[in-house]
Structure formats: structure tokens, C-alpha cells
Amino acid sequence: MEDLVQIEGLAKRYDGFALQDIALTVPAGTVVGLIGSNGAGKTTTLKILLGMLEPDGGTVRLLGRDPLSRDIDALKQQVGVVLDTCSFPVTMTVGDAGALGRVAYDRWDQRRFADLCAAFGLEQRKDTKALSRGMGMKLSLAFALAHHPQLLVLDEATAGLDPLARDEVLDLLRQYMEDGGRGILISTHITSDLEKIADEVACIDDGRLVFDLPKDAICDTAGVARCRTADLQAIATSGFMAPEDMLTLAHPYGTDLLVPDRFAFARAFPAIALDRASIEDYMALMLKGRKGGLR
Amino acid sequence: MKAMIASDLITARKALLQMFGICIFVSIFMIWGTDSMAAGIAATVAMMVMLGMLNLAGYDEMNGWQAFRLTLPISRSQVVWGRYASIALVGIASAIAAIALGFAILLVAAALPADTVPQGFAWNAENAEAVPAAAFLSLFVLLAAAALSLPLIMRFGVTKGTRWLPVVIVMVMAAGIVLSRYLGIDIEEVLGGPLAALGPWGVGALGALLAVALYVASAALSVRLYRKREL
Numbered sequence: 001m002e003d004l005v006q007i008e009g010l011a012k013r014y015d016g017f018a019l020q021d022i023a024l025t026v027p028a029g030t031v032v033g034l035i036g037s038n039g040a041g042k043t044t045t046l047k048i049l050l051g052m053l054e055p056d057g058g059t060v061r062l063l064g065r066d067p068l069s070r071d072i073d074a075l076k077q078q079v080g081v082v083l084d085t086c087s088f089p090v091t092m093t094v095g096d097a098g099a100l101g102r103v104a105y106d107r108w109d110q111r112r113f114a115d116l117c118a119a120f121g122l123e124q125r126k127d128t129k130a131l132s133r134g135m136g137m138k139l140s141l142a143f144a145l146a147h148h149p150q151l152l153v154l155d156e157a158t159a160g161l162d163p164l165a166r167d168e169v170l171d172l173l174r175q176y177m178e179d180g181g182r183g184i185l186i187s188t189h190i191t192s193d194l195e196k197i198a199d200e201v202a203c204i205d206d207g208r209l210v211f212d213l214p215k216d217a218i219c220d221t222a223g224v225a226r227c228r229t230a231d232l233q234a235i236a237t238s239g240f241m242a243p244e245d246m247l248t249l250a251h252p253y254g255t256d257l258l259v260p261d262r263f264a265f266a267r268a269f270p271a272i273a274l275d276r277a278s279i280e281d282y283m284a285l286m287l288k289g290r291k292g293g294l295r
Numbered sequence: 296m297k298a299m300i301a302s303d304l305i306t307a308r309k310a311l312l313q314m315f316g317i318c319i320f321v322s323i324f325m326i327w328g329t330d331s332m333a334a335g336i337a338a339t340v341a342m343m344v345m346l347g348m349l350n351l352a353g354y355d356e357m358n359g360w361q362a363f364r365l366t367l368p369i370s371r372s373q374v375v376w377g378r379y380a381s382i383a384l385v386g387i388a389s390a391i392a393a394i395a396l397g398f399a400i401l402l403v404a405a406a407l408p409a410d411t412v413p414q415g416f417a418w419n420a421e422n423a424e425a426v427p428a429a430a431f432l433s434l435f436v437l438l439a440a441a442a443l444s445l446p447l448i449m450r451f452g453v454t455k456g457t458r459w460l461p462v463v464i465v466m467v468m469a470a471g472i473v474l475s476r477y478l479g480i481d482i483e484e485v486l487g488g489p490l491a492a493l494g495p496w497g498v499g500a501l502g503a504l505l506a507v508a509l510y511v512a513s514a515a516l517s518v519r520l521y522r523k524r525e526l
Contacts, residue, residue, distance in 0.1 A: 047362070047526075050365070050366050051365065052362055052365050052366075052525070052526045053525050053526070054525070070370060070372070071370070072370055073368040073369055073370045073373060074368065076366065076367065076368040076369075077368045079366070081363070081366035083359055083362065083363055083366070085358055085359055086358065087358050087359045087360050087362070087363030087364075088358070088360065088363075089306045089354040089357060089358070089360050090354075090357060090358070091306055091307070091308070091309050091310060091354065092305060092306060096305045099301070099305060100298070100301060100302055100305055100367075103297060103298045103301040103302075104298040104301075104302075104367045104368055104369065105367075105368060106368075153366075
């Protein structure tokens with residue numbers, strides 16, 4: 001399958017922050033979630049991908065082209081973007097955003113925009129400055145979807161939406177993905193959204209890629225064992241996992257251990273409580289977990 | 296570029312209409328206060344161009360609009376050329392509106408008893424000629440001023456750019472004075488004769504040509520500067 005986004009060895013340096021050796025792909029037909037703590041480098045990665053920032057190193061391909069090429073405007077006809085705020089000027093109305101889309105995009109679908117606005121409860125005459133954060137994000141989404149882009153790049157697009165509205169948006173994204181040639185790269189802190197729609201999850205921390213895995217490897221295969229100290233000792237001495245590979249996170253009631261294959265672990269240690277790993281559990285253990293469970 | 300111009304005009308439409316309403320009052324007060332039709336008309340165009348430029352630059356920096364606009368099918372080069380075109384369009388529209396306003400004022404004044412109308416509002420050949428002349432002269436002076444301001448605004452944004460603007464203007468003026476002294480050139484002596492030969496309309500046309508050339512050169516410089524700007 002063709003990759004809609006290809007990032008290799010991406011580097012960008014600022015005072016006090018460096019993005020290093022980021023590699024990421026978004027194959028057609030795939031939803032890739034980008035997670036990580038605040039300031040980890042997610043938005044910088046997306047901005048470089050969209051040609052807003054120039055990288056210091058590495059290669060970036062957006063729909064097969066360099067996003068810094070001078071004829072980038074033609075390429076952007078096929079990309080829909082939602083940034084972390086409703087970015088339309090406060091003087092614009094919802095209808096004005098539609099008018100701008102009509103001029104900017106060759107494949108702008110005014111009926112689709114109007115339908116999405118109606119579904120989201122956005123009145124065409126309403127000023128964007130009068131929209132709440134959630135309604136503003138809905139307008140941004142309607143704008144991003146109304147030209148039938150091949151790739152959607154979403155930066156915290158569901159932030160500020162109530163749970164029902166988030167589900168509505170996720171349904172819309174699933175519907176968008178029914179055309180197999182499309183893809184979504186979504187950066188979010190709401191990892192439960194990714195559990196519902198992502199195919200791959202990549203995590204960036206302190207400017208580095210920590211993991212990039214199929215969602216099923218996290219949510220279906222991996223697990224979190226709820227251990228006591230004696231359990232950890234038993235696991236470490238059993239040879240099931242090398243002690244230096246054991247990632248643990250202590251809390252007042254015990255210690256969580258990240259288990260890459262929970263089915264194999266359950267067979268080996270049937271007496272130890274074991275849960276499926278959520279993306280949040282996995283990320284917390286990967287970012288904050290201590291390596292070498294017993295030390 | 297069409298999308299960029301549309302984006303600017305949609306963004307600034309309300310503000311421009313409000314500003315024009317304000318300009319009508321300011322213009323009438325200026326004509327009344329200075330007793331000069333030309334001053335009021337020139338001020339209208341000047342205010343519209345400067346406020347239009349600063350308003351557009353200000354909206355760029357609100358809500359991340361400038362960064363989001365780059366995600367639309369608009370290249371950086373189109374952003375710059377589009378912005379220059381938008382300001383020129385605002386200037387031309389303001390000049391036309393100011394001329395219409397000037398003649399409207401003159402017509403209203405003509406309908407009033409002659410002894411109640413101040414000289415600046417009076418319907419006469421001098422004032423009728425001053426209206427278009429002041430509008431277009433003001434337009435070209437303001438385009439030249441925009442040509443100096445816009446590269447700084449495009450490179451640093453409106454907040455930082457306007458902070459640097461007075462420094463650049465003073466430096467350019469000082470450099471000109473120092474250079475003419477150093478080379479022993481008396482500008483009045485060198486230019487006085489040819490300008491007198493051109494006559495007022497010729498000088499106006501030459502000034503317009505120079506302002507447009509400066510404006511285009513400024514746009515080309517801004518494209519280079521804006522390409523380097525990280526948003």
C-alpha cells in the first residue's frame with residue numbers, strides 16, 4: 001500500500017528542545033495516532049509535515065512530495081487539517097469559512113459543508129468568535145472534511161468536545177475512512193479515542209520516538225500485571241522475561257508490570273492478576289516505568 | 296493568490312466597512328478644521344490603507360490563523376503576493392470611495408446657502424480638482440509607506456515588525472542625507488529643474504510609477520523573508 005506520510009530521521013532543534021530521529025508512516029487505509037506528553041514534539045512533527053517549519057535533518061514526504069516544495073499548494077488540495085484551536089479569524093462567520101473553502105479548494109463540496117454544519121448545529125450566520133471551543137473544533141472539522149481530502153491531519157481535534165460529540169466525530173472519521181485510499185494522522189491526549197479508531201499508535205517523548213506499534217499489539221496482546229513484590233521476584237527468576245526488560249510502575253497498592261504478551265503471561269503465571277493494557281497504561285509504563293523490575 | 300485575496304477580504308470586510316464609516320466623520324471634521332478638501336480626502340485614503348494593512352496583519356496573529364492558512368492550498372509566495380494585492384485593492388477602493396465621498400460633500404455643500412458653507416466645502420474648480428488629486432496622491436504615498444512596512448511585518452509579525460519600522464525609516468532617511476552630503480549632491484538643485492519641467496501632473500505620474508515600482512520590489516523581498524519565517 002502507498003504511504004500517505006513518510007517521515008524518516010526527522011530532526012529539528014530549538015533552544016532547550018530537540019526533535020531527533022523521528023520515523024513515522026501513514027499507509028493508505030490507516031489511522032495513525034500520535035501520543036506523548038505536552039511539549040514532546042508532536043505538534044512540531046505535524047508542523048514540519050505540513051511545511052510550516054523547516055526540518056534540520058531527515059526526510060519528510062507528504063503524499064509522496066516534499067512539503068517545502070514551491071508548488072505545495074496543489075498538494076494541499078488533498079489534505080484536510082484541524083489544528084488544536086478553531087483558527088478562523090474572529091471576524092468570519094461559519095458561512096464565510098464555507099465561502100473561503102469554495103475559493104481555496106478545487107473539490108470543495110458546499111453541500112457537504114452545509115450538511116456537516118447542520119449536523120453539528122452550526123448556524124451559517126454565526127460569528128466564529130461566538131463559538132465555544134467545542135463548536136469551533138466542529139467547524140474546523142467540517143471545513144477539513146468538505147473538500148474530500150485524501151489525508152486528514154488532526155492535532156487535538158477532539159479536545160474540548162463532550163463525550164457524545166466526540167463519538168459523533170469518531171463516527172464521522174470512520175465514515176471518512178470507508179474509502180480505503182485515505183488516511184488519518186491524529187495527535188491527541190485522549191487515548192480512548194485512539195482505542196476506538198486507530199490502527200497504529202506512535203508515541204513521542206522529549207523529542208524522540210518511544211514506540212510505534214499496531215494498536216492491537218497494545219490493546220489486544222499486551223497486558224498489565226498487578227504484582228506484589230514476591231510476584232516480581234518470581235517473574236524475574238522464572239526466565240519468562242529478562243529482569244532488565246521488565247518495565248514497572250509502583251503505586252501505593254502494588255506494582256504494575258508491562259507484559260508484551262498477556263496470553264503467554266497468563267499461562268505462565270495464572271495466579272497473578274492481569275488486565276488488558278489500555279493505550280494510556282502502555283504509554284505510562286513506557287514513559288514513566290522503571291526498567292529492571294527488581295532494582 | 297485568488298484564495299489569499301478572498302481570505303483577506305472576507306476577514307477584513309467588516310472592519311473596513313466600520314473604518315470607512317469612521318473615516319467619513321474624520322474626513323468631514325478635517326475638512327472643516329483645516330478648511331481644506333484635499334486634507335480630508337487624503338486622510339480618508341491614508342487611514343483606510345494603514346488601518347487595513349494593520350488590521351489584516353493583526354488578524355494573522357490571532358488564533359493561529361496565519362499558521363492554519365498555510366495548511367490551505369496557498370503557498371507562502373501566494374500569501375505575500377495576495378497580501379500586497381489585497382492592500383492595493385483596499386487602497387484603490389478607498390481612493391474611489393474617498394472621491395465619491397468628496398463629491399458627495401461638495402454636492403451637499405452646493406445645495407446649502409453659500410454664506411453658510413466654509414471654504415473647504417465649497418463647490419468650486421479648485422476643490423473639485425483637489426478631490427481626485429488628493430485621493431490618488433495619498434494612495435501612492437501610502438503604497439510607498441506600506442512598501443517599507445510590509446517586509447518587516449511579513450518577517451517578524453505586526454507586533455515586532457511595527458516596533459522596528461521607525462528605526463528603519465530613520466535609518467533610510469539618515470543614510471540618504473549622509474550620502475547626499477558625502478557625495479556633495481544638492482537634491483533640490485539636481486531634481487528641481489527636471490521636476491519643474493514635468494509639471495504637477497508629470498510629477499504625480501512619476502511619483503505613482505516610483506511608488507508602484509517600490510511596492511512590487513517590496514513584495515519580492517517579502518516573499519524571500521516570509522519563506523524563512525517559522526510559524
